[in-house]
Amino acid sequence: MKIQQEAAHDVSDEPLLSKHMHAFILSHGSLEEALAFLLATKLANTNLDFDVLYELFWDALRSCAKIRSAICADIKAVKDRDPACLSYCHCILNYKGFQACEAYRIFHYLWVQGRQPLACLLQSRVAEVFAVDIHPAAKIGKGVLFDHATGVVIGETAVVGDNVAILHGVTLGGTGKQGGDRHPKIGEGVLIGAGASIIGNIRVGEGAKVGAGAVVLIDVPPRTTAVGCPARLVGSRTNPSTLK
C-alpha cells in the first residue's frame, strides 16, 4: 500500500513519529481499517467508547462500497488540488477537513438507515473536535476537498456535487424563514472561497467559482464567478466580459 510506504519513510526520517504512525497507519490491513481506527480515536470520549465507534465505523466502511469509493476520490482530490499536501499519508493524518468529511460519510449512511439520534451525536462530535458542522442529511458527492475546514457549516437539505472544493469558513445555509428544502445545491467542480456564505435554496452551476467572503443569495450560472457581499456575477467562460 502506497500510504504505508509513505508512513514507513516518514518514520525512518523521524523516529519520534514511530508510535503515532504505527497506531494510525502501519498496523492496519487496509485504508478503511486505518480510517475507522483514526476516526474512532478522535471522536471517542468518556461516555462514547472507542470500541463501540470503531465497530460502527468499520462496519459502515465494509458494508458500503459507495463510501469506500468516495474516500479514495477524496484523498486524490486533496493531494492533487492542495499544493501544500505532501503525501496521501499526510492527508489522512493531518487534514481535519478530510477527517470530518469521511466521518460525515459514515453518519450520513447511519442517517439514511434511520438511525437519527446516533447520526446527530456523531455530527455534534465532529463539530466539537474539528469545528466542521455538516448535517447528516446533507448530500455530498465524491472527490471533495475541504481545505483547512474550520467553521464550515452545511445544512440539512444542501446538495454538493462531485469534485467540489470548499475552503474554511464556508456556509451552505438556510434563510431561517422556513423549514423544508431550504439549502443550496452546488454543482460539480465548483470552487467556494474562504468565508463565503451561500444562503437559501439556490443553485450554483457546475464549474462556477464563488470568491472569498462572497455572500451569494441568487443562482449562479455554470462556469460563472460570483464575488462581493451581496454577490454579483462577474463573467463566465462563454461571456468573458465581466459585470464589474
Added chain:
Amino acid sequence: MKIQQEAAHDVSDEPLLSKHMHAFILSHGSLEEALAFLLATKLANTNLDFDVLYELFWDALRSCAKIRSAICADIKAVKDRDPACLSYCHCILNYKGFQACEAYRIFHYLWVQGRQPLACLLQSRVAEVFAVDIHPAAKIGKGVLFDHATGVVIGETAVVGDNVAILHGVTLGGTGKQGGDRHPKIGEGVLIGAGASIIGNIRVGEGAKVGAGAVVLIDVPPRTTAVGCPARLVGSRTNPSTLK
C-alpha cells in the same frame, strides 16, 4: 421530565446510546444537575478536575434562579427556531452553541461575584472546546439561540437582548482603538446572520436583521435590515421600500 422521556425513547431505538444517555440525561434528577454534569465533563482536563467544576456549576445553578429561567428559555428558543432540532434532548446533548451559552451564564455569574481569574479560565476552556469566545463581563438576555456557533466572539462590554438569534462566525467586537464601553448593544429579537461582524459601541434596534457576512459599523434602527460590507440599511416594516 419530557427530556428524559425523549432520551429513553432514543435509547430504545438505538441501544448503542445507552451509556451516553444514562451518563448525560437519564441518571440526573433535574435539568440543572444534568447540565452541570455535562459542562463539567466537557470542560474538565488534566489540571482542572471534573469534581471541582461540577460542584462549582451545580452550586451556581442551584443559587441563581435567573440562570435557571434563562436555560429553559434558551432550550425552547433552539427547539422552536431551528427546524433541524429534533428534540429538547438533542439540543442539550448536541448543540455546542447551547452548551457554550449555558457555560457563559455560569462564568458570567462568577465574574459578577468578583471571581475574575476563574471566570476567564472558563471562558478560555469554552473557546478551546467549543470555539465560542464570550467575555464573562458581556451581558446576554434569555431565549438566545447560538446556531452552529463556531467562531462566535462577543466582547467585554457587549449587551445582547432577549430572544436574539446569533449564527456561527458572528463577531460583536470593538474597534481596537480604545478601552471602556466599546462593543455593540443588540436589541430584543434581533437576528444576526452567519459571519456578520458588528463593530464598535453601536446599537442594533429590536427586531432588526443583520445579513450573513454583513459588516455593521453604524446604528441599525429597530425592525430594519442591514446587509453588505460595510453594511447599508435596506428597508424596514414602517418603510418597506429598500435602499438597494
Added chain:
Amino acid sequence: MKIQQEAAHDVSDEPLLSKHMHAFILSHGSLEEALAFLLATKLANTNLDFDVLYELFWDALRSCAKIRSAICADIKAVKDRDPACLSYCHCILNYKGFQACEAYRIFHYLWVQGRQPLACLLQSRVAEVFAVDIHPAAKIGKGVLFDHATGVVIGETAVVGDNVAILHGVTLGGTGKQGGDRHPKIGEGVLIGAGASIIGNIRVGEGAKVGAGAVVLIDVPPRTTAVGCPARLVGSRTNPSTLK
C-alpha cells in the same frame, strides 16, 4: 518572575485555581519551561506522548534565542494591545491565539531543520485543538497579537512582519490557481480586522489597516486602510481624503 507573582496572587484570591496554577506556572523555573509544559499538555493525545512533546518543545526553546525573544515580545503585545487582557499570566494560560502562535514558532523551527512530517503533525494538532491553522513554512515576526484566533489560516508562503495584530477568522490565503510563492506579505504594524481575507501574493504595507470582513485582492500601500468586499482603499496618513 512577575508572572509567578500574578499567579500566586490569583491563587490566594481563588484557591480553586491552585492545582491549575501550580501545574502551568508556579512549578516551573522559567517562562520557556512553563510554555513547553503547557503546549505539550494541550497538544499531547493517546498516540502522541506528553513526554516526547515536552522534550521536543523544551529543546527548541532552549536552543533558539530568536524564539525566546519572540515569545517575550508576543506576551507584551497581547498585554499592551488587548484591553481585555488582565495580566501576563492570563495571556499565557487563557489566550489560545498566543498558545497557537508559540506552538507555530516551535514547529516552524522544526520545519526549517528539515523535519517536515513532524512539523505538519504539530500544525494539524494546533488546528484541531485551537482552530488555528498556520503552515509551518510561513514566516511570522515578533510581537504579534492573535486575538480570539478561531478560524485563522496562514498559508505556506505568507510573511507577517513584526507587531502585526490579527483578529479571529483572518485568512492569508492563496488564489488556488498555482503553487509556488502564492500568499500575502504583511508589513510591520499592520492591523487585520475580524474575518478579513487577504488573498494572493500581494503586499500590505507597514502600518496599513484592513477592516473587518474585507476581502483584499490588491496591494495596500503603507499606512492605508482597506475595507469592503472586494476591498477598496479609503485614505492614508499622507492622503487623508478617502476614496469612498
